[in-house]
Every structure is written in C-alpha cells, then in structure tokens.
Amino acid sequence: MKHPLPRLFRLASLTLALLGASAAALADNVHEIRIAVPDISAGTTPSGAGIVDVLRDRQSLEKEFAADGIQVRWNFFKGAGPAINEALANGQVDFAYLGDLPAIVGKANGLDTRLLSATARDVKEYLAVVPGSGIDSLESLKGKRVGLFRGTATQLSFDAAVASRGLKESDYKVVNLDFNAGNAALAAKQIDATWAGAGLIGLQSKGLAELPLNTQTLGAGGIQSVLLGNGAFVDQHPDIVARLIKAQQPAVTWLRDEAHKQAYVDLVARLSSYPAALLASDAAGQPYTKIFAPQLDADFIGKLQTSTDLALQARLIRKGFDVSKWADSRFLDAALQDKEAASNQASR
Structure with a gap:
C-alpha cells in the first residue's frame, strides 16, 4: 500500500499554487488609475491645459475604463513638478503629465519612470x-x-x-x-x-x-512636456497602459486640428480662470499640429537630451542619462498604427 502523505503533499502544493495564482490575479485587478498633473489654474477649478483639459472635458479615459469598474482619479498639484516627483517616489500615482525638468530630475534621481508620449513641444515662456x-x-x-x-x-x-x-x-x-x-x-x-x-x-x-x-x-527655452508612467505600474499592467494611450489619441487629434483652436482656448479659459483673450494671444502664431504632436521621434528625444545635458551642466541634476533608453514608445507606436489602419479602412 502506498503511503498517503506524498499525495497529500502534492494536493497541498497544488492548493497553495492555486491560492498564489488567485492572489496574483487579485493583485493585478486595477480598481483605480491615479494621474498627476501640475495645476496651472488661477481660480477654484483645476487645469492642466493642453491634452489634460481636453481629456477631462471629453471624459475620454473615464469612458474607456468605465465598463471594467476602473475609476480615473486626476490629482492636481499646486506644488507642480517637485510635489509630483514626491508622489511618484511614494507610489501614490501611476501616471504623470509633466514638463521636462521635473521629469528629468525624477529620472536622474533614480525614479523608475517610463517616457510614454510627448504631450507638448516648445511651449512658450x-x-x-x-x-x-x-x-x-x-x-x-x-x-x-x-x-x-x-x-x-x-x-x-x-x-x-x-x-x-x-x-x-x-x-x-x-x-x-x-x-x-x-x-x-x-x-x-x-x-x-x-x-x-x-x-x-x-x-x-x-x-x-x-x-x-x-x-x-x-529661439530658445521652449518647454517640452511628457506623459510618464510609474515603472512598476507599466510592468504589471501593460494592457491598461496600452488602452490609456490608445484612448488618448482621439483627443490629441481633436486638439491638433487648427479648426478647434478657439474651442480649446475657451475650454482652458473656463477651467483655468484665465481670460480667453489672454490665452488666444499666447496661442497666436503657434501651430497646434506641431506643438501637440505625440510621437517620441528623433526631434523630441533630441530636445529632451539637450535639456538633460543642460540640467547637468547647470547642476540641477547630479547625473545625466541617455533619454533614448528612457523612452518606451511601444504603446504609442501601437496606438498610432491602429489609428492609421482604421483611417485607411475608413477611406476604402
């Protein structure tokens, strides 16, 4: 007669493996996506301008994840980039829309972030x-x-x-x-x-x-803005990242359409409490097709590298890095390819 203990051990091991798999599945179950944005508003309602205000107004991300019961929580920081880097370091946010310097400082100081998309180029100061x-x-x-x-x-x-x-x-x-x-x-x-x-x-x-x-x-000093992902979140939930980037693209397309420029100015004016005439004056002569191009192309990566090198030279960071290795363009590339394929299909 065979001893029952080995069989019991096998059953116990199987049970533990199943329990471990269930725990992993629960850990992977995202209930909330936390997004950080510097608050530029002069009033009581928050504003991040650019793609952030368009996404929020259209509820693009909320609609994408609603069927899964996933909430999208926008966190606006008056402390701007430094406060957002602290939140990233403490694991309090999953994504961040940031200007170039705080994004660079966080990366240089060891924050595990991934450069997912360009959000603005050469913003005027x-x-x-x-x-x-x-x-x-x-x-x-x-x-x-x-x-x-x-x-x-x-x-x-x-x-x-x-x-x-x-x-x-x-x-x-x-x-x-x-x-x-x-x-x-x-x-x-x-x-x-x-x-x-x-x-x-x-x-x-x-x-x-x-x-x-x-x-x-x-002809110098324009700000580059980016979308960053928390490295741990990107690694654990690549499907969520892919869906977020894809859901962002229709809003990007709307924003880049010059016919929508006044509508965009009016939107930011309403949210930020800045006069529309002020924002229209700032927008004059700035081609939105170029400013809000999302691609992590050689031009954008080159500008970020120049900014990184300048930050090191000015002693704003202690250690430089290769921006091209920071960029994780697979999600954006896939989203843009899907968009192009859909456009080609529609034109047939």
Missing part, C-alpha cells in the same frame, strides 16, 4: 519686467532680481534661454517664487522681473508688466 525699468533683453536683466519657480520646467526654460545668450542662472539674483507669488511680487515691484507662462500676459494687460521677449522670439 515669457520674461515680464517692471514697466519703465528699461530692461529689454536678458543681457540688461543681468544682476537683477528675477522671480523663478525652481524645480519646474520654467527654471530649465530660463536656464536654456540665458545660455543661448552666453549667460547662466547665477548671473541673476534669482528668487524662488511660485507663479502666483511671482506675479504678485512683480506687481508690487519687489522684484525686477519674472519668467513664466501665458499668465504674465494678464499682468501686461493691467499695465503691471512689460513683456520684452519670449522663448519664441529668442
């Missing part, structure tokens, strides 16, 4: 100065007090702009101020200038600032 100051160039600004939101893409934009004129951040008396504080300080003439985005046009319209130059007129 402005120099605002006290009216009547006579400051009309980065050279004449040298030695003056400049409000700058350190740790954000705006800081890297400023560094790139001054570097294009053979200068560096240390040539200025930089005061670390967030965007609202920078605006207030300039209006009160507590600083000589500030460097930021389209919100500065509002100060100009009130006679509280002059805008002698911007990154477009300089």
Whole structure:
C-alpha cells in the first residue's frame, strides 16, 4: 500500500499554487488609475491645459475604463513638478503629465519612470519686467532680481534661454517664487522681473508688466512636456497602459486640428480662470499640429537630451542619462498604427 502523505503533499502544493495564482490575479485587478498633473489654474477649478483639459472635458479615459469598474482619479498639484516627483517616489500615482525638468530630475534621481508620449513641444515662456525699468533683453536683466519657480520646467526654460545668450542662472539674483507669488511680487515691484507662462500676459494687460521677449522670439527655452508612467505600474499592467494611450489619441487629434483652436482656448479659459483673450494671444502664431504632436521621434528625444545635458551642466541634476533608453514608445507606436489602419479602412 502506498503511503498517503506524498499525495497529500502534492494536493497541498497544488492548493497553495492555486491560492498564489488567485492572489496574483487579485493583485493585478486595477480598481483605480491615479494621474498627476501640475495645476496651472488661477481660480477654484483645476487645469492642466493642453491634452489634460481636453481629456477631462471629453471624459475620454473615464469612458474607456468605465465598463471594467476602473475609476480615473486626476490629482492636481499646486506644488507642480517637485510635489509630483514626491508622489511618484511614494507610489501614490501611476501616471504623470509633466514638463521636462521635473521629469528629468525624477529620472536622474533614480525614479523608475517610463517616457510614454510627448504631450507638448516648445511651449512658450515669457520674461515680464517692471514697466519703465528699461530692461529689454536678458543681457540688461543681468544682476537683477528675477522671480523663478525652481524645480519646474520654467527654471530649465530660463536656464536654456540665458545660455543661448552666453549667460547662466547665477548671473541673476534669482528668487524662488511660485507663479502666483511671482506675479504678485512683480506687481508690487519687489522684484525686477519674472519668467513664466501665458499668465504674465494678464499682468501686461493691467499695465503691471512689460513683456520684452519670449522663448519664441529668442529661439530658445521652449518647454517640452511628457506623459510618464510609474515603472512598476507599466510592468504589471501593460494592457491598461496600452488602452490609456490608445484612448488618448482621439483627443490629441481633436486638439491638433487648427479648426478647434478657439474651442480649446475657451475650454482652458473656463477651467483655468484665465481670460480667453489672454490665452488666444499666447496661442497666436503657434501651430497646434506641431506643438501637440505625440510621437517620441528623433526631434523630441533630441530636445529632451539637450535639456538633460543642460540640467547637468547647470547642476540641477547630479547625473545625466541617455533619454533614448528612457523612452518606451511601444504603446504609442501601437496606438498610432491602429489609428492609421482604421483611417485607411475608413477611406476604402
């Protein structure tokens, strides 16, 4: 008679394996997708501008995952990039829409993130100065007090702009101020200038600032924006990542259509509480087809590499890295191929 213990051991091992498989299945069951965005709003409702506001307005991601009972939670951070990097480090978010510097800083500091998509290219930044100051160039600004939101893409934009004129951040008396504080300080003439985005046009319209130059007129300092995925989430849930990237593309297509430019301006104005005329002024002369191209192409990767190298040179990071190895384009490539195939099929 065979001893029953080996059979019992086999049954026990099988039971444990099944239990382990069930636990793994439960672990893989996503109930919520957490997305982080810097909040650019000047009012009570949050805004991330760009593709973020279009996605939220159209409920694109919510509709994609509704049938699975998966909630999409948008987390807006007034602390911008540095606060989002902290949330990524603590495993509190799964995706992040970020400007180039905080994305680069996180990667350089060891955060396991994946570069999934471009979300904006060469976003315009402005120099605002006290009216009547006579400051009309980065050279004449040298030695003056400049409000700058350190740790954000705006800081890297400023560094790139001054570097294009053979200068560096240390040539200025930089005061670390967030965007609202920078605006207030300039209006009160507590600083000589500030460097930021389209919100500065509002100060100009009130006679509280002059805008002698911007990154477009300089030909340097434009901000690149990206969609990052938390590395652990990407590895564990590649199907969710693929669906999110695919669901994003119709909104990208809508945004890149010049016929929708005014509708987009009105949308961001409503969410951000910035005047539509201000946003329209900023949008003038900027081709949305180019700005909001999602591809991780050689041009975009090259710009991010240049930004990374500049961040290292300016000692904003301690260690550089190869941006091409950071990029994980398989999800975007698949989504764009599916879109092209669908378009070809529709045209037949």
